[in-house]
Amino acid sequence: MKKPVLERPVLLDVQGITRLYGPAKGCEAIDFQLHAGEVLGIVGESGSGKSTLLRVLAGLEAPDAGQVLYRRQTDDAGAEEAELDLYAIGEARRRALLRLEWGLVHQNPRDGLRMGVSAGANIGERLMAQGQRHYGQLRATGQTWMRQVELDPGRIDDAPRTFSGGMQQRLQIARTLVTQPRLVFMDEPTGGLDVSVQARLLDMLRTLVRQLGLSVVLVTHDLAVARLLAHRLMVMRRGQVVETGLTDQILDDPQHEYTQLLVSSVLTP
Amino acid sequence: MNGYNFAYLDEQTKRMIRRALLKAVAIPGYQVPFGGREMPMPYGWGTGGVQLTASILGADDILKVIDQGADDTTNAVSIRHFFQRVAGVETTTATTAADVIQTRHRIPETPLRAGQILVFQVPIPEPLRFIEPSEQETRLMHALEEYGVMHVKLYEDIARYGHIATTYAYPVKVDGRYVMDPSPIPKFDNPKLDGNPALMLFGAGREKRLYAIPPYTRVESLDFEDHPFEIQRWEHACALCGSDHSYLDEVITDDQGGRMFVCSDTDYCQSRRGEVA
Numbered sequence: 229m230k231k232p233v234l235e236r237p238v239l240l241d242v243q244g245i246t247r248l249y250g251p252a253k254g255c256e257a258i259d260f261q262l263h264a265g266e267v268l269g270i271v272g273e274s275g276s277g278k279s280t281l282l283r284v285l286a287g288l289e290a291p292d293a294g295q296v297l298y299r300r301q302t303d304d305a306g307a308e309e310a311e312l313d314l315y316a317i318g319e320a321r322r323r324a325l326l327r328l329e330w331g332l333v334h335q336n337p338r339d340g341l342r343m344g345v346s347a348g349a350n351i352g353e354r355l356m357a358q359g360q361r362h363y364g365q366l367r368a369t370g371q372t373w374m375r376q377v378e379l380d381p382g383r384i385d386d387a388p389r390t391f392s393g394g395m396q397q398r399l400q401i402a403r404t405l406v407t408q409p410r411l412v413f414m415d416e417p418t419g420g421l422d423v424s425v426q427a428r429l430l431d432m433l434r435t436l437v438r439q440l441g442l443s444v445v446l447v448t449h450d451l452a453v454a455r456l457l458a459h460r461l462m463v464m465r466r467g468q469v470v471e472t473g474l475t476d477q478i479l480d481d482p483q484h485e486y487t488q489l490l491v492s493s494v495l496t497p
Numbered sequence: 498m499n500g501y502n503f504a505y506l507d508e509q510t511k512r513m514i515r516r517a518l519l520k521a522v523a524i525p526g527y528q529v530p531f532g533g534r535e536m537p538m539p540y541g542w543g544t545g546g547v548q549l550t551a552s553i554l555g556a557d558d559i560l561k562v563i564d565q566g567a568d569d570t571t572n573a574v575s576i577r578h579f580f581q582r583v584a585g586v587e588t589t590t591a592t593t594a595a596d597v598i599q600t601r602h603r604i605p606e607t608p609l610r611a612g613q614i615l616v617f618q619v620p621i622p623e624p625l626r627f628i629e630p631s632e633q634e635t636r637l638m639h640a641l642e643e644y645g646v647m648h649v650k651l652y653e654d655i656a657r658y659g660h661i662a663t664t665y666a667y668p669v670k671v672d673g674r675y676v677m678d679p680s681p682i683p684k685f686d687n688p689k690l691d692g693n694p695a696l697m698l699f700g701a702g703r704e705k706r707l708y709a710i711p712p713y714t715r716v717e718s719l720d721f722e723d724h725p726f727e728i729q730r731w732e733h734a735c736a737l738c739g740s741d742h743s744y745l746d747e748v749i750t751d752d753q754g755g756r757m758f759v760c761s762d763t764d765y766c767q768s769r770r771g772e773v774a
Contacts, residue, residue: 320641327643342628345653352652357645363655363721385656 236263237299239411239443240285244294247284248467255281256467258294264410267437267444269458269475271451271490277467278447279415285445286332286413287322290315298411300329327357331404335416337396340403341388347374347399348384354407373402378432394425398432405436414446418453430456451494455479463487504551504584510534511552514707518549518698521709526671527639528622533705543576543601544702546618550599553614553698554580559587561595566603566744566761573601590764602665604686606743606765609695611712617680619701622708624668624678644676647719655724664729670717671710679716685728685744690716733758738769 240262248254255277262268270278283289285296296314314322326332334340341350348370355366371381377398379391388396397417404412417433418426434457437444448454454461454475461478463471463486471484482488502508510532517531536544554560560580564572568590576599577588589595592607599616609615625635628646638644647668654662667684671677679690680699690697690710697710710716720726734741736757743765745758760766 319637323641323643342649344628345649346656348656349649349652353645353649356648356652357643361648361720361722363652364723366652367656 236265238262239264239266239299240445241297241299242285242294243297245281245284245291245296246293247280247289247291249280252466253277254467255284255464258469260462260469260472262411262443262445264443265441266460267442267446267458269454269461270445270447270464271449271454271461272464273449273490276464278449278464280467281464282413282415282445282447286330287314287326288332298325300410327354328407329409329411331407331409331412333397333400333404333412333414333417335419337388337393337400340400341396343387343389346385346387347379347391350388350399350403351406353403358407369406373406374399376405376436377402378428394421394429397421397429401433401436405440405442408440409442411443411445414444416448416450417446418448418450426453433457451479451491463490501583503556504554504580504586505536506534506548506551510548514548514552517707518553518709521698521707522696522711524675525711525714526675526677526708528706528708531705531707533702536702537579538575540703541620543572543599543618545700545704545707546599546601546616546702547576547579547700548702549616549698549700549707550580550597551584553616554584554586554597556584556586558596559589559594561589561592561598561764562600563598563603563605563762563764564601565746566605567763569763591768592764602681602683603744603761604682604689606740606760606762607768609693611694613695615695615697617682617697617699619678619680619699619706620703621666622678622699622701622704622706624666624676639675642674644670647676648721651719651721651724655721661720661724661726667726668719670719672714672716676719677708677710683729683744684718684726687716687718687726688728692716731758735760735766738766740766740769 238261242258242260245258246256248256258281272278284291298312298314300310348367351370351373352366360366370384374381374384379395379398388399391399418429446457458475461475462469465486471478471487478487479491482491514531517529521529534548536547538544562573562577564570580586581588592605597614601618623635625638625646628650629635651661665683666678666681667687669677669679669687669690692713694712696712700707718726731745735745737759740760743760743762746761747756747758749756
């Protein structure tokens, strides 16, 4: 059977990424392409190298070998398409890219939020880094985004530590999306939340991804999360990709023996 | 004084500090690390400022030392005596007569002139420290001009108090490049940093950093478009000299609630009273 051709342009081109801490510890020779507007799920057991891969992709850790190419498209019809090699551009350029065009959602909201300052300041930080200097506008944007992620805008001046775990995660998502990034990396965004909170968060994420046309690389060990959010899946084991394909195809008709094991070990109530 | 080199520090140390100062002047607002020495006073009493003063002081310089604007408070008196003993230099309380002024927390009200040097004592030189605890990270942020977090602090002030409540150590941007902590001077003194004809040196003894604002350098205080930078104002005039444009201290005079507002700059206040009388 021939797979459907995705006509959307390639946003992220990953070629031969290797980052090993020891034999089979880390990730090895990973190739894939992420298209604009696509949600790619990376699944696998703990220690399979999926978080290492995400760290390399998100510019937090240089790979031993391989390239991460980011193809930016400018909106004008001139179609000036610049290709950036994430680890060949300077650190200043890379950090600016991470701060303005990309986003990273941590598993633990405490890693992604500034716990000492109010929710509004957390949401406004990336805008202020972009040079926005109007308090009234920053605050209005903050409230809009709190509404977007289903938080009470009246709590804009409250510190994140007074929020529950699910609310902190929503706040982190708002803080990341406020600059309208094109590409977002998510590391177990629903980890550590109870099932009903998880469901609502996933629902909200799905809506936002569709509304904003985000491209997402999503790392998770939870196949249910992957099924809900991801268009395409990559299954990793011992640092290597064992199977890739459309989400439904992988979950309903796994080919590789490890994927079969993974899918069959999910408990269904 | 026998047994000591001129101005306490040995010549090698002075040379090292002067070299760091040259670098600091060349890169306005940039924090230059230096090999700070133990001084015969505790950290927090101005060891950074004292080391800078010691290394720039010449035998025929006239020194003035102020603490919170006053010439007669403990810190000012002890540092002045220190340099009288170890350098034998002439000292003064008159701002206009001084070549080198070491200061804690104020800039004199009398405008400085070209050729004067103002030495600040700095407790925490890093303006980003309160929000980013890692030194490695803050240096990187300075290098890459990532100053968004400075405004997070100001935003937080407005969100909590309705206005920018930072009143001292108010962050400034020097020559359009480095964000700098002007030491804990009141923000009332921030406008005096801009385009000042005097050379301004900042020394942090515990943190072993020094930085500088060369004469006539552009210094802007950070703010928001709809919450512009403002200095403190008082409803009172100075009770002693009648000045309505200087920085005032509130002094409690009895236990019945009596109080008076007086200039924090004692030399300025006295010279004004001399003129009036």
